[in-house]
Amino acid sequence: MAAEMLSYIERQSPVHRLTGVTKLICFIIWSSIAMLTYDTRILLCLFLFSIVIFMISKVKLKEVAFVLLFILVFLLMNNLAIYLFSPQEGVKIYGTNHVLFEMAGRYTVTMEQLFYQFNVTLKYFTVIPAALLFIVTTNPSEFAASLNRIGVSYRISYAVALALRYIPDIQRDFRTISLSQQARGIDMSRKEKLPKRIKNAASIIIPLILSSLDKIEMISNAMELRGFGKNKKRTWYRARPFQKIDIITIIIFVSILLVSLYITFHNGNRFYNPF
Amino acid sequence: MKKPVIQFKNYSFQYRSQTAATLQEINLTIYEGEKVLIVGPSGSGKSTLGHCINGLVPFSYKGNVTGSLQIVGENPKDIFSLSKKVGTVLQDPDGQFIGLTVAEDIAFALENDCTPQTQMFDKVAEVSKLVEMENYLDASTHQLSGGQKQRVSLAGVMVDDVEILLFDEPLANLDPATGKYAIELIDQIQQKTNKTVVMIEHRLEDVLHRPVDRIIVMDDGRIVSDTTPDELLASPILEQCSIREPLYVKAAKYAGCIMTPDMQPAHLDTFQVDACKAKLVDWFAKVDRPQPKAKTETILTLTEINFGYTPGRQTIHDVSFSIEKGEMVSIVGKNGAGKSTLSKLICGFEKPNSGKIYFRADDISDDTIKERATRIGMVLQNPNQMISKQMIYDEVAFGLVIRSFPEAEIKKRVLAALKICGLSPFRNWPISALSFGQKKRVTIASILVLEPEIIILDEPTAGQDFRHYTDIMEFLVELNRQGVTIIMITHDMHLMLEYTPRAIVMADGRKIADDSAVDVLADSRIVEAANLKETSLYELALRAEMEEPTQFIERFIAYDQGVRKNGS
Numbered sequence: 001m002a003a004e005m006l007s008y009i010e011r012q013s014p015v016h017r018l019t020g021v022t023k024l025i026c027f028i029i030w031s032s033i034a035m036l037t038y039d040t041r042i043l044l045c046l047f048l049f050s051i052v053i054f055m056i057s058k059v060k061l062k063e064v065a066f067v068l069l070f071i072l073v074f075l076l077m078n079n080l081a082i083y084l085f086s087p088q089e090g091v092k093i094y095g096t097n098h099v100l101f102e103m104a105g106r107y108t109v110t111m112e113q114l115f116y117q118f119n120v121t122l123k124y125f126t127v128i129p130a131a132l133l134f135i136v137t138t139n140p141s142e143f144a145a146s147l148n149r150i151g152v153s154y155r156i157s158y159a160v161a162l163a164l165r166y167i168p169d170i171q172r173d174f175r176t177i178s179l180s181q182q183a184r185g186i187d188m189s190r191k192e193k194l195p196k197r198i199k200n201a202a203s204i205i206i207p208l209i210l211s212s213l214d215k216i217e218m219i220s221n222a223m224e225l226r227g228f229g230k231n232k233k234r235t236w237y238r239a240r241p242f243q244k245i246d247i248i249t250i251i252i253f254v255s256i257l258l259v260s261l262y263i264t265f266h267n268g269n270r271f272y273n274p275f
Numbered sequence: 276m277k278k279p280v281i282q283f284k285n286y287s288f289q290y291r292s293q294t295a296a297t298l299q300e301i302n303l304t305i306y307e308g309e310k311v312l313i314v315g316p317s318g319s320g321k322s323t324l325g326h327c328i329n330g331l332v333p334f335s336y337k338g339n340v341t342g343s344l345q346i347v348g349e350n351p352k353d354i355f356s357l358s359k360k361v362g363t364v365l366q367d368p369d370g371q372f373i374g375l376t377v378a379e380d381i382a383f384a385l386e387n388d389c390t391p392q393t394q395m396f397d398k399v400a401e402v403s404k405l406v407e408m409e410n411y412l413d414a415s416t417h418q419l420s421g422g423q424k425q426r427v428s429l430a431g432v433m434v435d436d437v438e439i440l441l442f443d444e445p446l447a448n449l450d451p452a453t454g455k456y457a458i459e460l461i462d463q464i465q466q467k468t469n470k471t472v473v474m475i476e477h478r479l480e481d482v483l484h485r486p487v488d489r490i491i492v493m494d495d496g497r498i499v500s501d502t503t504p505d506e507l508l509a510s511p512i513l514e515q516c517s518i519r520e521p522l523y524v525k526a527a528k529y530a531g532c533i534m535t536p537d538m539q540p541a542h543l544d545t546f547q548v549d550a551c552k553a554k555l556v557d558w559f560a561k562v563d564r565p566q567p568k569a570k571t572e573t574i575l576t577l578t579e580i581n582f583g584y585t586p587g588r589q590t591i592h593d594v595s596f597s598i599e600k601g602e603m604v605s606i607v608g609k610n611g612a613g614k615s616t617l618s619k620l621i622c623g624f625e626k627p628n629s630g631k632i633y634f635r636a637d638d639i640s641d642d643t644i645k646e647r648a649t650r651i652g653m654v655l656q657n658p659n660q661m662i663s664k665q666m667i668y669d670e671v672a673f674g675l676v677i678r679s680f681p682e683a684e685i686k687k688r689v690l691a692a693l694k695i696c697g698l699s700p701f702r703n704w705p706i707s708a709l710s711f712g713q714k715k716r717v718t719i720a721s722i723l724v725l726e727p728e729i730i731i732l733d734e735p736t737a738g739q740d741f742r743h744y745t746d747i748m749e750f751l752v753e754l755n756r757q758g759v760t761i762i763m764i765t766h767d768m769h770l771m772l773e774y775t776p777r778a779i780v781m782a783d784g785r786k787i788a789d790d791s792a793v794d795v796l797a798d799s800r801i802v803e804a805a806n807l808k809e810t811s812l813y814e815l816a817l818r819a820e821m822e823e824p825t826q827f828i829e830r831f832i833a834y835d836q837g838v839r840k841n842g843s
Contacts, residue, residue: 139375140375141374141375141376141379162373165375173660176655176660177660177661179619179622179624179644180624180653180655180660180661181661181663182644182645183622183623183624183644183645183647183648183652183653184648184673184674184677184721184722184725185645185648185673185674185677185678185725186677187645200677202663203663203664203673204663206662206663207659207660207661207662207663210659210662211657211659211660214657214659215370218365218367218370218371219370219371219373221331221335221365222365222370222371222373223373223383224331224335224354225329225330225331225354225358225363225365226358226373226383226384226387226431226432226435227355227358227359227384227387227388227435228373228383228387229387230355230387230388231387231388231389233389234386234387234388234389235385235386235389235390235391235392235395236386236392237374237378237379237382237385237386237392237395237399238379239392
């Protein structure tokens with residue numbers, strides 16, 4: 001069900017054994033590299049490396065297939081949009097013009113443009129497996145602990161973790177309320193005109209907010225009665241101490257960062273030019 | 276002399292937003308190791324009294340305090356120091372779970388105390404053993420059964436080595452068997468640890484399943500009685516404060532027995548039935564037998580309904596039944612047995628995988644939610660989930676306005692519905708000014724304007740005290756008399772016995788019984804399979820050596836309803 005996608009998947013693997021902090025740091029490093037560089041060689045290496053990590057994690061492709069598909073559709077739309085609005089971007093970047101075949105007006109297909117868009121796609125492919133892995137291999141409570149460890153206040157960390165946790169509950173409430181309002185006659189389908197539909201949506205949102213407020217009052221009372229917010233700090237039951245494997249992993253990732261930064265900016269340009 | 280742990284002296288409290296004091300001149304002392312029950316109707320101040328003990332009043336809910344309160348010899352300074360002494364178990368375990376897994380939830384208070392992790396592991400292991408949950412430490416709190424949830428929430432407050440355990444309506448939202456189990460669990464824990472236990476609950480008979488030392492009765496912000504259960508049950512105080520007495524006590528009183536504390540009426544096992552046996556038998560012979568309703572036409576039929584939310588996991592198996600026009604039926608069974616799912620299928624919120632649903636002779640299996648709503652109305656348990664307008668009139672009119680009825684017709688129907696629901700004087704009020712029970716009526720009125728022939732209600736009386744319970748149910752009976760067929764989903768065995776002649780019992784997605792409510796509760800096999808609870812009337816009848824115990828129950832109920840209708 002939709003409520004359960006992108007949730008923690010329990011497995012025994014080296015990736016799961018890393019602490020949440022390590023994974024968070026590595027994920028941040030990983031996405032910074034992917035954002036900074038357009039160097040095809042680095043992106044290719046990172047992509048292959050991320051597939052290897054994915055295999056080590058023992059997470060099955062079909063467990064994340066739905067989200068993956070969703071992202072791929074977006075990626076495709078993104079590529080089409082780039083071509084639509086900036087079909088000669090590659091020529092501008094690489095400074096040469098190898099025409100593959102002619103098209104109307106500025107939409108002539110060039111090798112440079114294809115190579116540029118290939119690089120953009122590759123950037124996505126480098127980040128996607130890492131992002132998915134981070135989400136499905138990090139226990140939400142450990143995630144809160146990790147945020148806290150890297151300096152985020154524990155109140156905010158806990159709020160984030162609680163919010164993640166209550167998403168399925170709110171989805172369930174939304175469904176119940178929406179059905180009971182439909183029974184009273186509101187129409188949320190396309191048959192109704194848009195302004196009316198927006199007005200109708202309000203009759204679902206208001207009860208949803210009111211009943212969620214009840215829940216919030218209850219949970220905040222429960223937390224306060226058990227001492228949440230008493231001290232400046234708190235400890236975490238699920239926190240795990242750094243182990244050798246964590247330190248090694250972080251060292252590896254920092255080295256990758258340094259190496260790729262060096263290669264990327266070595267010739268004063270973020271793009272690798274094969275032409 | 277025992278050490279006092281809670282001491283109220285001339286204590287009064289007024290919420291900032293209210294014009295009158297909620298607690299007035301409270302004088303109450305609770306001693307170490309005592310087990311005390313606080314009862315009272317809604318609005319009597321019993322919950323506020325509980326909030327004073329755990330510190331929510333005045334630290335979270337601000338207001339004006341006069342007089343003094345001492346907890347374990349100190350004046351409470353803030354909510355946190357108090358939470359080391361008083362552990363609070365709130366109603367509805369689902370709402371108070373904070374951790375994702377059992378172990379994390381138990382450890383929550385320790386985390387906030389900055390306890391080093393190794394100590395936390397030891398403490399969690401120790402406490403989880405006390406509540407017998409040591410094998411579930413890594414289980415997700417959502418997957419536990421009702422009884423296990425109770426254990427975990429108890430463990431979560433016991434890690435703090437508190438001296439006082441406070442239970443705020445521990446029985447709300449639990450099915451009858453789980454409620455009974457919760458009371459046994461509280462008793463066990465108290466005997467093992469000898470902590471002071473304070474319970475706030477209005478379901479007196481269920482709490483008395485295990486002994487309590489004292490019962491405090493509250494009404495209108497004051498303590499009106501503070502005595503032992505035996506003394507209290509022999510007095511007329513409960514009746515005056517409209518708190519429901521245990522049914523066996525009520526029956527004995529109807530039969531004309533004079534209750535005295537010596538008869539030990541607090542528990543059915545200790546109750547000296549012999550003294551009033553003759554009177555009970557006499558009374559039984561005198562009271563009329565209720566007349567069964569005449570058969571009418573069939574209005575709703577379900578045939579071999581199968582359904583599952585996810586493929587491969589079936590929630591409803593082969594359920595068939597039919598309901599006649601003008602019936603009042605309850606659907607009972609343990610949490611998660613498929614009761615609510617069944618009601619959603621009837622209203623078209625979900626589509627069955629196979630099977631047909633007929634309204635009279637029409638197959639309505641393919642009708643949309645909107646089409647079905649004009650024939651079958653559904654009232655959700657929580658009125659806040661249904662109310663979307665600010666004014667009562669607009670809320671009730673909503674379903675008609677959206678269906679573009681002419682103005683005059685809308686007005687006519689809305690006023691009629693408001694009148695039936697006893698809301699006419701309030702029709703121009705904002706909904707926020709209403710009590711919970713009144714909001715419930717608004718939601719019923721907003722369904723009634725569509726003039727459905729069947730109304731399904733999910734737990735119509737959950738969380739209501741006896742007075743409101745009677746009000747709501749009498750109102751439903753009146754509706755029923757006007758020809759509306761009523762189906763109720765409920766955990767309340769009294770409600771089922773008293774108001775619905777017929778009960779459909781669900782267990783694990785199957786219909787396991789479809790019989791008169793009295794017979795269902797007399798069958799121990801069904802009672803066990805569906806987490807129900809036998810009624811004390813049945814046992815009373817057995818102990819008084821009556822030949823037809825189920826007849827005794829039926830006559831008691833008919834008589835009791837007559838008394839309440841004329842009396843109030």
